[in-house]
Amino acid sequence: MHIPDGILPAQxxxxxxAIAAPVAWYSLRRINKLPDPSADIPKASLLTxxxxxxxxxxxxxxxxxxxxxxxxxxxxxxxxxAFPAIxxxxxxxxxxxxxxGLTTLGVDAVMMGVPALIAYQVFKLRHPLARRIxxxxxxxxxxxxxxxxxxxxxxxxxxxxxxxxxxSGFDSATERTAIYGLSLAHIPLALIEGVFTAMLVxxxxxxxxxxxxxxxxxxQRRREEVERV
Amino acid sequence: MKRTLLIPLLLAAGVAxxxxxxxxxxQIEYRTTQALEIQASYxxxxxxxxAQVVVYAPDNPAEPWLTGTTDEQxxxxxxxxxxxxxxxxxxxxxxxxxxxxxxxxGEPVAEATGAAAGEEVAAAEPVAMVSDSVSGSTAxxxxxxxxxxxxxxxxxxxxxxxxxxxKK
Numbered sequence: 222m223h224i225p226d227g228i229l230p231a232q233x234x235x236x237x238x239a240i241a242a243p244v245a246w247y248s249l250r251r252i253n254k255l256p257d258p259s260a261d262i263p264k265a266s267l268l269t270x271x272x273x274x275x276x277x278x279x280x281x282x283x284x285x286x287x288x289x290x291x292x293x294x295x296x297x298x299x300x301x302x303a304f305p306a307i308x309x310x311x312x313x314x315x316x317x318x319x320x321x322g323l324t325t326l327g328v329d330a331v332m333m334g335v336p337a338l339i340a341y342q343v344f345k346l347r348h349p350l351a352r353r354i355x356x357x358x359x360x361x362x363x364x365x366x367x368x369x370x371x372x373x374x375x376x377x378x379x380x381x382x383x384x385x386x387x388x389s390g391f392d393s394a395t396e397r398t399a400i401y402g403l404s405l406a407h408i409p410l411a412l413i414e415g416v417f418t419a420m421l422v423x424x425x426x427x428x429x430x431x432x433x434x435x436x437x438x439x440x441q442r443r444r445e446e447v448e449r450v
Numbered sequence: 451m452k453r454t455l456l457i458p459l460l461l462a463a464g465v466a467x468x469x470x471x472x473x474x475x476x477q478i479e480y481r482t483t484q485a486l487e488i489q490a491s492y493x494x495x496x497x498x499x500x501a502q503v504v505v506y507a508p509d510n511p512a513e514p515w516l517t518g519t520t521d522e523q524x525x526x527x528x529x530x531x532x533x534x535x536x537x538x539x540x541x542x543x544x545x546x547x548x549x550x551x552x553x554x555x556g557e558p559v560a561e562a563t564g565a566a567a568g569e570e571v572a573a574a575e576p577v578a579m580v581s582d583s584v585s586g587s588t589a590x591x592x593x594x595x596x597x598x599x600x601x602x603x604x605x606x607x608x609x610x611x612x613x614x615x616x617k618k
Contacts, residue, residue, distance in 0.1 A: 270602075317595070399545035
């Protein structure tokens with residue numbers, strides 16, 4: 222999933238940084254506006270560690286071998302913390318593990334971080350959905366959707382970036398089929414990560430519901446505070 | 451009796467002469483050259499089978515000098531032109547994963563190794579590891595990598611503990 226150095230032309234790498242920087246800035250601004258910006262840092266830090274390790278856990282799905290990404294999970298659980306968390310996780314993956322590269326750090330961050338923010342929005346849909354179906358079912362369903370959407374969008378971005386940047390020396394037809402094969406292998410991965418996210422979300426909801434951002438209780442409390450003022 | 455023996459003998463002679471008449475005097479020359487074998491594998495250890503390989507000669511890094519594909523073991527052998535010393539760039543790519551390795555070829559004709567037995571003899575000396583994203587220069591053994599990864603994870607956990615302790 223990570224795009225290593227030397228695969229993309231320099232313009233695309235620069236464009237990746239140019240998109241990643243304002244998104245990181247926006248995420249940090251949103252975090253700063255929270256009542257206590259450092260409250261969720263322990264959670265974000267632990268999930269960054271999970272994200273860092275996840276790429277080393279490879280799942281053999283013939284013909285390819287792919288690894289866990291967990292960007293949808295980070296988005297669902299961390300909200301706006303997900304983007305800086307993924308950026309830091311990717312940096313360490315590139316430097317320590319050799320997954321991805323420093324020139325493509327911006328591209329990789331956009332490829333995984335932006336879908337994480339989308340997954341966060343998807344996960345927020347559980348509040349309106351909870352009015353129609355059982356809240357637990359809504360949490361599980363939106364958790365699954367968030368986890369699957371995160372990896373699905375990341376795969377689409379990866380696929381389109383790599384297909385549009387095949388160097389002239391390579392046979393583009395062969396390379397394209399290889400890319401399609403790898404992308405198809407990410408469909409089972411999306412299901413796996415979706416199920417994992419749903420399980421984690423349901424577990425957190427049961428054990429420590431305040432860990433889930435914008436959980437009904439917290440927004441209710443905030444609303445009460447606003448009303449009191 | 452003598453005549454019946456003579457006819458097959460004549461025929462046999464004709465057959466024996468015939469191929470010599472058809473042949474145009476083939477000649478097999480051989481010389482030892484230096485071949486490069488690259489081995490491409492993902493960092494999971496799985497070889498990059500049927501990956502595309504592009505070789506760039508030192509004099510023209512923009513135009514591919516040779517293209518090919520790796521075999522099932524992720525290997526690719528080619529013979530660089532010994533008259534072009536310098537950095538030979540070999541790029542391996544499959545489904546958006548790959549790497550580029552620079553192989554320096556110093557002296558125009560390196561000393562030949564191995565027995566000369568054919569038109570080309572693979573010396574197969576400079577074996578370059580190319581993998582998913584670990585470039586050839588940063589080769590760390592698994593233990594070093596594991597310790598580094600452990601240190602990074604401990605850094606994250608420590609950050610979490612620091613901030614959760616401060617909260618109380």
